[in-house]
Amino acid sequence: MKVHVNMDICLLHGQCVIAAPEIFSFDDNGDLHWVEVIDDSQVADAEAASDACPEQAIILG
Amino acid sequence: MTQDSLVADNLPYLDISDPGFSIRSDAVMEAREASWCARTNYGLAVLRYDDVQKLLRHPKLRQGSYRWPALNDVTGEFARWWESMLLSQEGDNHARLRRMANPAFSPKLITTLAPKFTELATMLIDEFAPKGECDFIAEFTEPYATGVICELLGLPFERWRELADIAAEMGLALGVTFKKDLPTIEAATKRLFDYVEELVEARRAAPKDDFIGMLIKANEDKSQLSDQELLDMIVLAIFGGIDTTRNQLGLAMATFIENPEQWALLAEQPELGRAAVEEVMRVRPTVTWVTREAVEDFTYNDTPIEKGTTLHLFSQSATSDPRVFDDASFDITAERKAHFGFGGGAHHCLGHFIARGDMTEALKLLSQRLKNPRFNGEVEWLPDSGNTGAIRMPIAFDPA
Numbered sequence: 252m253k254v255h256v257n258m259d260i261c262l263l264h265g266q267c268v269i270a271a272p273e274i275f276s277f278d279d280n281g282d283l284h285w286v287e288v289i290d291d292s293q294v295a296d297a298e299a300a301s302d303a304c305p306e307q308a309i310i311l312g
Numbered sequence: 313m314t315q316d317s318l319v320a321d322n323l324p325y326l327d328i329s330d331p332g333f334s335i336r337s338d339a340v341m342e343a344r345e346a347s348w349c350a351r352t353n354y355g356l357a358v359l360r361y362d363d364v365q366k367l368l369r370h371p372k373l374r375q376g377s378y379r380w381p382a383l384n385d386v387t388g389e390f391a392r393w394w395e396s397m398l399l400s401q402e403g404d405n406h407a408r409l410r411r412m413a414n415p416a417f418s419p420k421l422i423t424t425l426a427p428k429f430t431e432l433a434t435m436l437i438d439e440f441a442p443k444g445e446c447d448f449i450a451e452f453t454e455p456y457a458t459g460v461i462c463e464l465l466g467l468p469f470e471r472w473r474e475l476a477d478i479a480a481e482m483g484l485a486l487g488v489t490f491k492k493d494l495p496t497i498e499a500a501t502k503r504l505f506d507y508v509e510e511l512v513e514a515r516r517a518a519p520k521d522d523f524i525g526m527l528i529k530a531n532e533d534k535s536q537l538s539d540q541e542l543l544d545m546i547v548l549a550i551f552g553g554i555d556t557t558r559n560q561l562g563l564a565m566a567t568f569i570e571n572p573e574q575w576a577l578l579a580e581q582p583e584l585g586r587a588a589v590e591e592v593m594r595v596r597p598t599v600t601w602v603t604r605e606a607v608e609d610f611t612y613n614d615t616p617i618e619k620g621t622t623l624h625l626f627s628q629s630a631t632s633d634p635r636v637f638d639d640a641s642f643d644i645t646a647e648r649k650a651h652f653g654f655g656g657g658a659h660h661c662l663g664h665f666i667a668r669g670d671m672t673e674a675l676k677l678l679s680q681r682l683k684n685p686r687f688n689g690e691v692e693w694l695p696d697s698g699n700t701g702a703i704r705m706p707i708a709f710d711p712a
Contacts, residue, residue, distance in 0.1 A: 262650055263369055264660045269407045270414060281371070299411070302418040305660045306650070 252289050253312050254297055261308040270303040271296035323615075324350040326357055328624065334696035335600040335628050344629055348613055355622030357601070357629075361637075361649070363613065364630035367623060368602065369657030372610040374402050376603030376622055384490045390482065390501045397544045399552075399659060406658060412537040413545055416526035417662050422669040425463065429673035432459045432469070437681050441711045445688050448565050448705040449558065452678075457557035460670045461550055464523045465511060478504050479554040486699070508546045523549075553663055559598035559694070559701025560653075560667070561674060564589070566702065567596050569685050571642045578644060578679040585676040588644045589668055592675075593653030594631045595642050598701050601626045602655045627652035682709040 254274060256267075263283060267275040274297055275285045289297055294311075301309040324343035327333060334340070343350040344359040351357075358364050367373060378400035381391035394400060398409045436455055440446040458472040458479075467475070481500035484493040515524045524546065531542040568575040578588050601624040608619050617623070631651045632640045639646075654661035661667070689706035 262365070262656065264657050265369060266410075266658075266660060269410050269658060272407075281369075299414060302420065303410075303414045305654065305656075305664060307419070 252291075252294055252297065254285050254287055254289055255310040255312075256283065256285060257308045257310060258283075260306045262306055264305055266303040266305060267300035267309060271300040275300060323347050323356075326350045326352050328352045328357065328697060329354065331695055335626060335700070336696060340626065340629050341632075344633065349615065349623075352624065355624060356617070357624045357626055359626050359629045359633075361630040361633040361635060364625045364627065364652055365656070367604060367612070367625055368652065368655065370604070370612075372606055372608055372617075373604040373623065374607050375399060375659045376605040379605075380486075381490075386485075386491055386494060388494065388498050388501075389505070390485050390494075390497050393501065393505075393544055393547060394485070396541075397548050398662070399548070402658075408536060409541060409545070410658075410662070412530040412541075413527070413662060415530070416523050416549075417665060419665045421523065422665050425666070426669055426673060428463050429460065429670045430677065432456060432463065433674045433677045435469075437677060441681055444711055445706065445708040448707045449562050449702055450704070452674075453558045453561040453565075456561065456670070456674060457554050460557065460666070461553050464549070464553075464666065465546075466515070466520065466522055466524060467511070475507075475550065476554060478507070479551055482551055483555055504547055504550065505543060508543050508550070511546070512542065549663065552661075553666070555699065555701075556598055557667055557670065559699065560593065561671060562702040562705055563596040563598055563700070564592040564671070564675060565678075565685065565705065565707065566691070567592050567642060568679075569687060569707070572684065574642060574644055575679055575685065578675065579683070582676040582680070584644050585672040586668065588675050589671045590651060591642060591644045591646070591648065594648060594651035595628075595640075597627050597631075597651065597653035598699055599653060599655065600628045600697055600700055602652065625652065627655075681712055682707075683712045685709040 261283065263281065265277060268277055274289060274293060275283065277283060297311055301311055324346045326339060326343060340359065348360045348363045349356045349358050358367055378395060381387070381394055398406065398413065401409060433456060436452050440451045446452065454476055455472050458476040459469050461475060462469050462472050478500045481496050482504065484490070485497045511524060512528065515528055519525055527542055527545060530537045531539065578584050604623045604625060606617050606619050606621045606623070610617055631637070634640065636649055654664040685707050687706065688708035691702050692704040693702050694700050
């Protein structure tokens, strides 16, 4: 599964980092990074992050 | 004189504990033009959009109201709950609790709830609409906000009054008379916990895949969500969901009364309902500021901020900042940058999908049924700071 974040609407709340810390992370500058291709074992976490995003900026596909 | 105090001396000053202080005053706007922040009698007030946006999720800041009971020299069951519940937690503990709670507040749940919101709003409007007048708070926003919580908890609507009274009595804890009101607050807290405990027991006996059901599922692994944390979370949903929605819908009506052409537009184009909620929360948020506390010394915008300093992030001032909003006047058709009515960062309001959903359905219906709404007597307001809103709002309208 592919993971994409629409950075035009992302407000860097970090709810994805809380929901799925193995997929999403902040670096020391506070910029968001994510694993772009995940395996089946991580799909549930990615979906939890996508649901939890207040701006609904995470696209899975 | 040190450099630090020179910086502080040049900042504007706002007395935020003056009962006459208004978040919408000229003094706040003048301060916002003079500096990105103002000194207050209790920490710093952050006034501009970009700074509020950054500081809401600044790694050197934590959520700031966890010390509220201690500051008031209060202990007891309310204080225990307040200090241990989600909003007061940080780091790993906060992340664990938030992960456990998220499924119960997911946007998917709203799809199933939306028709219930419409049904509830219709029932309430049918009651008062033929009169052509009502107290909008007593007859709509309060039973509606509490009714939504009843729906969420799987309680019959008839229990709303009881729940609203408990929440109001517990809510005294957020006021300046916290210590004096402690016996009332403690009694209400105990009643709410008894109530929630009963609810959980009933749901364990007859499992359902709803809000409480989701939390009970999370509680199956006690190391992830203990029995006490389960109860604390449900109490937070009740406590956090009633007054906020009640106040925000009252502020919405007041804003539309002042902008009648926008109300007419919403009635014609109900698909603007969601945008209407966002725009109301930008210009008149019930949560007029969000509090953070510095966990260590740091420098921001050349201003030294000492460990323990409280920062009040003025959401309303930020979202009318002319640096970001060329024309900040109320317009439900305008494309806007995000408001801070639900806070932001790690502590972004957990219930926002529900709040956005229920307020959207309410405003859509109200605009169609209540034409030309106007004030019909004196409106009683909470102070225009902290968590604000109307207590009484007599309105008249042309029923449709």
